[in-house]
Each structure stands twice: as C-alpha cells, then as structure tokens.
Amino acid sequence: MRRWTSxxxxxxxxxxxxxxVAVVALAVLGPLLWTDDANAIDTSNLLAGPSGQHWAGTDNLGRDILYRTLVATRLSLGLALAATVIAVVAGLALGALSFLLGSRLRRLMGTVINIAVAFPGILLALFFAVIFGVGATGAVLAIGLAGAPAFGRLVQTMVAGVESRDYVAAARVAGVSRPRILVRHVLPNIAEPLVVNAxxxxxxxxxxxxxxxxxxxxxxxxxxDWGRLLFDxxxxxxxxxAAALVPGAAVLLAGLAFNLFGESVAKGLGVDAIAGIRLPDTRRVRVDHAAPAGGSAAGREDDLVLDVQDLVVTFPGANGPVRPVRGVSFTVRRGESVGIVGESGSGKSLTALAxxxxxxxxxxxASRLALLDQDLQAQDTPAQRRMLGTSLAMVFQDPMTSFNPTQRIGRQLAEVGTTHLGMTRREALDRAVDRLDAVxxxxxxERxxxxxxxxxxxxRQRAMIxxxxxxxxxxxxxxxxxTALDVTVQQQVLDLLAAIRDADDVALVLISHDVTVxxxxxxxxxxxxxxxxxxxxPAAGLRTAAQHPYTRALVAAVPDMATDLDAPLATIPGRPVTPDAVPPGCPYAPRCPLADARCRAEDPPLVDTAQGRVAxxxxxxxxPDPVVRADADLAELSELLETP
Known part of the structure; x- marks a missing residue:
C-alpha cells in the first residue's frame, strides 16, 4: 500500500x-445526466457556433455538441475496453500456446506472430473490419484481433524469460505437466507486466x-461515439x-489518461520490497527421510545410481550441428560424491541438465543414460516423471531464481508431495514444513x-535442497x-549437502568451477x-596426482595461503574454445605448454591410469616453470607502476 501512496x-x-477518475466518472454519469439534452433537436439553431447556451455549438440537427461528447464517453470507453480484452485474451492464447508446443511448432508460431506484428495495426484493423462488416461489433472484433499479435509477441517473450528460470526447471524435474507449469508458475509471473501493457x-x-x-x-x-462525432x-x-475540436480533445485526454495510468501502474508494481532476514545457523543437520526403495546400500549388491556412457548434446547451428557435450562417460554409486570442474563453457552445467x-x-x-537402472532416454511417461521427481533432486546455481516469486515457499515444496507422493494438500504442506525443519x-x-x-x-538454497x-x-x-553466496553461507550449504549424503547414502554430483570446493x-x-x-x-590427488596439463593449470590458478602476494596472480594463457569452433586434435593444444604437432593433429583418447583416466x-x-605463466602484460604494468 505504501508503494502506491508514494x-x-x-x-x-x-x-x-x-x-x-474524471474519465471514468464521465462514462458512468454522462448518460444519466445529459442524454435528454444531448438528443434534444432545435431546428431553429442548426450548425450554430459556440454560445452561452451551447458552449461547443450545435450539429446539423441543432443538438448540443458538448452534451453529446460527454454522453459518448461511456460508449467510447466501453468499446475500447472490449477491444482491449479481446486483444489481451487472444494474445495471451497465442503466446501461451508456444509454451505448450514442440520446438518446431513454437518456431512456426513465432514466425507467424512476427509477420503479423510487422504490419501496421491500423491496416490489420481495416482488414478485419472488412471481414466482420461495418458497425460497432465488427469494429470491436477488428481492433481486438489487430492488437492480438503485439500482445502475443509480448507474452511469448515474457513466457520464454520465465521458462528459463530455475523454478520452472525444478517443476519439470518434479514431473509437473506443462499445462500445470503454465498455469501455476508462468502466467502468475507475467501478470503484472501484462496488466501494465494492457x-x-x-x-x-x-x-x-x-x-x-x-x-x-x-x-x-x-x-x-467520439469518432462518429469527430466525423460529423x-x-x-x-x-x-469546436464541433471537431471538442470530440478530438476528448479522445486525446482519454488516451492520455490511459497511458499515464499505465505508467503509474508500472511504477507501483516495479518497487521492490525485500525484507532483510538473518542468515541461518550452522548447526549439524539431521536428515530424516526414508531409504530409497530396494533397501539400503549394505543390502544391495548393485549400488549404481547414475550411469552415463557416451553422452552427446547437440544443438542446431548456423554452420551445422554444434556439440557442446561430446562423449562424456561416468558413473556415480550410492553414497558417492563426484565433482565436475572446468572453466565456463566446458559443458559442466549442460551435462547436468542432460x-x-x-x-x-x-x-x-548416449549409449546408456540411466538413473537407478531406469533408461532416461525412454519415452516420457508419468512413471518416468514420477521417478525423476522423487529420486533425483536438482539444486540450481542462483538461489534467487530457484523459486517462483509469486508463490509461498511451503506451497512450492508441497507441489512435489501432491504430484508424486499421493498426498493431500494438507499432508503435503506438513511434509514441506518438516523438510524445511530438516534443513x-x-x-x-512460519517460514x-x-x-x-x-x-x-x-x-533459499537450503529450501531448494x-x-x-x-x-x-x-x-x-x-x-x-x-556461486551466488558469500563464503560463510557457502560452507553452510556444503556442510548441509555432506550431511544429507552421509545420512542415507545419497549420491551427489557437484558441479563447480572452484577446484578447492x-x-x-x-x-x-x-x-x-x-x-x-x-x-x-580422486579428489585427494588433485594437487599431487593430476596428470593433465589443464588440471594442473586449474589447481595452480587457485591462490592459497602460500601464494606470493607480491607476484601477479597465475592465469591460464589464451581463451577456452567455443563449441562451434573446436580445433582439430587436442582442444587444449592452443593453450598447452607441452603441445606438439601430434597434439594439434590427433585428439587423445581417454585412457585408464593408475589414478583414474586421462586424455x-x-x-x-x-x-615448464612456472606451471601456469603469469599474464605478461599485468607483470609489465606492475613494473611500470613501481618505477619512480
């Protein structure tokens, strides 16, 4: 309330x-107060100019133009609002439909909307007016449908932005259907900007x-209405x-009122009100949840949780297919924690999404992609979605986008219970409170x-867990x-993940660019x-047993307590390769101090070693000494700054 007051x-x-308020009051009161005066015919005073009796003059039947303009407010606004409702509803349907369609149909829908938006709105309105015929009803339909493409593109853009948020991905991991995601997670988050634009x-x-x-x-x-009075x-x-200026001024003032009101609504809805909450404590976490179906790790001969073999992710590109993930293979067993590290663009997060x-x-x-021996490449079924929603937990990078900002935390957690666990809404909310207490x-x-x-x-990150x-x-x-947390809270989250893992042999895949973590x-x-x-x-051998030059470079680039404070920070020379421009041979060769002609021609295979695997x-x-050279320009700049 305070934001609207401000x-x-x-x-x-x-x-x-x-x-x-003035325009709305005229629309309500005008026909009640002045209809008789507006319709009164005075044949002795035809086409008269402004006077004390008729402030804006009279028309060709002697009717008072000012009264007619005031009375026309209701019809003018009513028809305009009806057309706006049609435009918003039709545009919402067009934009939301793209969320429910497949990628090809979505692109086709986007192309159709963009073509329609390219035409001037008045031309579309005239086109539809010819189809629907002359009259108020035809004009309402014509203007409403002519405005639908613009709202459709707006909704499509906003839906695409919300679709990329982590809380939508979390709902999909939980197996929530696309129509339900649209209704519960997407549409509430575009309501405010849609109201402003409407x-x-x-x-x-x-x-x-x-x-x-x-x-x-x-x-x-x-x-x-005002347009008809303007025509006359x-x-x-x-x-x-004055016969033309008065209805013209009415159109101008009403249009100005709507636009200014829209900007005011935007300001009112755009004010942030974020409460400061104290950080959670760091006490040891007790996780109280049942063991997965099939028994404990000790009672199972096969404890393989995740099996990934030859994973490839391909996207269409301007010059052909682009493969940001190429032949990744690894396994994770019950109670095991596997880390995936690398620079930005190395394919870590995309592997997790796949x-x-x-x-x-x-x-x-992939030649095999299985969770708990269930093929994840099989046809999407309710059983598979239920398995993903209950057996796999995803913790995303940015805790601010991990949840739907329009829904309470408890309700969002409870959605998993009602969707997959067969709980009533009350039972699911109770379970959500218990899980928040568990973390x-x-x-x-209350939280x-x-x-x-x-x-x-x-x-937020704890609640996501x-x-x-x-x-x-x-x-x-x-x-x-x-990534988005300070070092103290980072340790709390890492301790929480470790506690959950230890409590019930939960497997963990941790993706990070920080080799220390x-x-x-x-x-x-x-x-x-x-x-x-x-x-x-093995993680314990990162600093002592790493064999690949890139691994040793990543480790050396992380400062520690023994780092010389007077020396420039170590860096890895060059830039990471992009997925659409992977060079022949070893992709790390352009940055590697050991690279030779063979490295630039042949991509080394991933072979077994005494410690693990290396390519x-x-x-x-x-x-060469040093392991990772310091940036020469930075070192030269330091020398220049030290020179008197």
Missing amino acids: VLRTPLGLAATALT TIGAGGALLSFAGLSFLGLGVQQPQY GISSIYVNA VSCLVDAGAVT RIADAA AQRYPHEYSGGM GMGLMGTPALIVADEPT VGEVCDRVLVMYAGQVVEEL CWHAGEPL
Missing part, C-alpha cells in the same frame, strides 16, 4: 489518477476505434471548429508461509550451488574441457 504523491501519479494498450485501442468510426466503419447512427464535426469545421532430462532445444544421445530453517512452519524474496540467499528431500532422492545434482567435498573429480572429460582422478599425449610430463 506513486500517487508524484506529479505523474497524481495527474494520471485525476484524469482516469492498460497502456487501452489508450491505443481508444484511438484506433475513434479512427474506424471516423472512417465510417465503426459506430453507426443513431448511436454515436469535420464536415462543418469551417463553420464551427542427466536431469532438462534439455529441450537440443538433442541428447535447519528456523521457525519452519513456509513466506515468499522467496523474504528469504536470504542461503535460506529441502524441496529435493520431499521425496526419497537417490541422487542430488548440485549445479554450482554456492570440489576437493573438499567430493570423492572423485571429473575435469571437463571443450565438452569432454579430459581427466578423472593427453603428454600425461604426467613435467611442465
């Missing part, structure tokens, strides 16, 4: 409110409707200019009623879960470069 105190808000669009509809009536395609006699006034403009069945635009292929969120029952913006970053614990996860995939939390480490695994080794023709060979 908007009303501004000149824009005050002017918009006053104009809008308010502003009403002003445009008002002008368009006045234009059609002025051209004789809108309101027909004996009815009249133009014929006598040289005799009485494992979680969250890659839509591209093609995912040590204080006052869980469950809060919105995501009322949580701190660490609490709690959502994964709504079922009985056998695998947690954490995609850089500590992975070395502390994980048992094994996969090092990725250019979409491939270039080395796999390098010079694995384990000594590197």
Whole structure:
C-alpha cells in the first residue's frame, strides 16, 4: 500500500489518477445526466457556433455538441475496453500456446506472430473490419484481433524469460505437466507486466476505434461515439471548429489518461520490497527421510545410481550441428560424491541438465543414460516423471531464481508431495514444513508461509535442497550451488549437502568451477574441457596426482595461503574454445605448454591410469616453470607502476 501512496504523491501519479477518475466518472454519469439534452433537436439553431447556451455549438440537427461528447464517453470507453480484452485474451492464447508446443511448432508460431506484428495495426484493423462488416461489433472484433499479435509477441517473450528460470526447471524435474507449469508458475509471473501493457494498450485501442468510426466503419447512427462525432464535426469545421475540436480533445485526454495510468501502474508494481532476514545457523543437520526403495546400500549388491556412457548434446547451428557435450562417460554409486570442474563453457552445467532430462532445444544421445537402472532416454511417461521427481533432486546455481516469486515457499515444496507422493494438500504442506525443519530453517512452519524474496540467499538454497528431500532422492545434482553466496553461507550449504549424503547414502554430483570446493567435498573429480572429460582422478590427488596439463593449470590458478602476494596472480594463457569452433586434435593444444604437432593433429583418447583416466599425449610430463605463466602484460604494468 505504501508503494502506491508514494506513486500517487508524484506529479505523474497524481495527474494520471485525476484524469482516469474524471474519465471514468464521465462514462458512468454522462448518460444519466445529459442524454435528454444531448438528443434534444432545435431546428431553429442548426450548425450554430459556440454560445452561452451551447458552449461547443450545435450539429446539423441543432443538438448540443458538448452534451453529446460527454454522453459518448461511456460508449467510447466501453468499446475500447472490449477491444482491449479481446486483444489481451487472444494474445495471451497465442503466446501461451508456444509454451505448450514442440520446438518446431513454437518456431512456426513465432514466425507467424512476427509477420503479423510487422504490419501496421491500423491496416490489420481495416482488414478485419472488412471481414466482420461495418458497425460497432465488427469494429470491436477488428481492433481486438489487430492488437492480438503485439500482445502475443509480448507474452511469448515474457513466457520464454520465465521458462528459463530455475523454478520452472525444478517443476519439470518434479514431473509437473506443462499445462500445470503454465498455469501455476508462468502466467502468475507475467501478470503484472501484462496488466501494465494492457492498460497502456487501452489508450491505443481508444484511438484506433475513434479512427474506424471516423472512417465510417465503426459506430453507426443513431448511436454515436467520439469518432462518429469527430466525423460529423469535420464536415462543418469551417463553420464551427469546436464541433471537431471538442470530440478530438476528448479522445486525446482519454488516451492520455490511459497511458499515464499505465505508467503509474508500472511504477507501483516495479518497487521492490525485500525484507532483510538473518542468515541461518550452522548447526549439524539431521536428515530424516526414508531409504530409497530396494533397501539400503549394505543390502544391495548393485549400488549404481547414475550411469552415463557416451553422452552427446547437440544443438542446431548456423554452420551445422554444434556439440557442446561430446562423449562424456561416468558413473556415480550410492553414497558417492563426484565433482565436475572446468572453466565456463566446458559443458559442466549442460551435462547436468542432460542427466536431469532438462534439455529441450537440443538433442541428447548416449549409449546408456540411466538413473537407478531406469533408461532416461525412454519415452516420457508419468512413471518416468514420477521417478525423476522423487529420486533425483536438482539444486540450481542462483538461489534467487530457484523459486517462483509469486508463490509461498511451503506451497512450492508441497507441489512435489501432491504430484508424486499421493498426498493431500494438507499432508503435503506438513511434509514441506518438516523438510524445511530438516534443513535447519528456523521457525519452519512460519517460514513456509513466506515468499522467496523474504528469504536470504542461503535460506533459499537450503529450501531448494529441502524441496529435493520431499521425496526419497537417490541422487542430488548440485549445479554450482554456492556461486551466488558469500563464503560463510557457502560452507553452510556444503556442510548441509555432506550431511544429507552421509545420512542415507545419497549420491551427489557437484558441479563447480572452484577446484578447492570440489576437493573438499567430493570423492572423485571429473575435469571437463571443450565438452569432454579430459581427466578423472580422486579428489585427494588433485594437487599431487593430476596428470593433465589443464588440471594442473586449474589447481595452480587457485591462490592459497602460500601464494606470493607480491607476484601477479597465475592465469591460464589464451581463451577456452567455443563449441562451434573446436580445433582439430587436442582442444587444449592452443593453450598447452607441452603441445606438439601430434597434439594439434590427433585428439587423445581417454585412457585408464593408475589414478583414474586421462586424455593427453603428454600425461604426467613435467611442465615448464612456472606451471601456469603469469599474464605478461599485468607483470609489465606492475613494473611500470613501481618505477619512480
């Protein structure tokens, strides 16, 4: 309420409110007060100019133009608002439909909408007016459908933005159907900007409707709106200019009122009100959830949770297919923690999305991709979605986008229970409170009623983990879960993941660019470069047993307590390769100090070693000193700064 009060105190808000209230009041009261005066015919006073009796003069039947303009307010606004409703509903249907269609049909729908938007709105309105016929009804349909493509593209753009958010991906991991995601997660998040644009669009509809009536395609006699009055006034403009100026001014003021009101609504809805919440405590976490079906790890002969073999992710590109993930293979067993490290663009996160069945635009292929011995490449079925929703938990990178900002945290967690666990809404909410308590969120029952913006970053990340614990996860995939958090909260989240893993032999895949974090939390480490695994080794051997030059470069680039503070920070020379321009041979060769002609011609295979696996023709060979050269320009700049 305070944000709207602050908007009303501004000149824009005050002017918009006053104009809008005045226009609406005229629409309500005008026909009640002045209909008889507006329809009174005075044949002795035809086409009279402004006078004390008729402030804006009279028309060709002696009727008072000012009264007719005031009475026409209701019909003018009513028809404009009806056209706006049609435009918004039709545009919403067009934009939302693209969310439900496949990628090809979605592109086709986008092309159709863009072609329609390319035509001027008035031309589309005239086209539809010819189809629907002359009259108020035809004009409403014509203007509404002519405005639908613009709203459709707006909705399509906003839906695409919301679709990329982590909370939508989380709902998909949980197996929620696309129509339900659209209704519960997407549409509520585009409601506010849609309302703002609809308010502003009403002003445009008002002008368009006045234009059609002025051209004789809108309101027909004996009815009249501002456009019809303007048409009649133009014929006598040289005799009485007020006959055209008064209805024209009414159109202008009403359109201005709608546009200013729309901007005021935008300001009112755009003010942030984020509460500061204390960080959660760091006490040891007790996780109380049942073991996965099939018994405990000790009672099972086969403890394989995730099996990935020859994983390839392909996207269409301008110059042919692009493969940002190329032949990745690894396994994760119950209670095991596997880290995946590499620079940005190495394919870490895309590998996690492929494992979680969250890659839509591209093609995912593998000789085997299985979770708990269930083929993830099989046809999408309710049983598979239920298995993914309960056996796999996804923790996304940015805790701010992990939840739907329009829904309370408890309700979002409860959705897993109602969708997959057969719980009633009350049971699911109780389970959600229990899960929030399990991840040590204080006052869980009260916090469950809060919105995501009322949580701190660490609490949101804990709540995201709690959502994964709504079922009985056998695998947690954490995609850089500590990137957006400060170091203290990072440690809390890592301790929480470790506690969950230890409590019930839950497997963990931790994706990070920080080799130090992975070395502390994980048992094994996969090092990725250019979409491939270039080395796999025990986490304890990262600093001492790494054989690939890239792995050693990543480790050396992380400063520690022994780093010389006077020396420039170590860097890896060159830039990572892009998926659409992978060079022949070893992709790391252009940056590698050991690279030779063979490296630039032949891509080394990933072979077994005593420690794990490595893909390098010079694995384990000594590197030039230093391991990773300092940036020469930075060193030169430091010397220049030290020179008197």
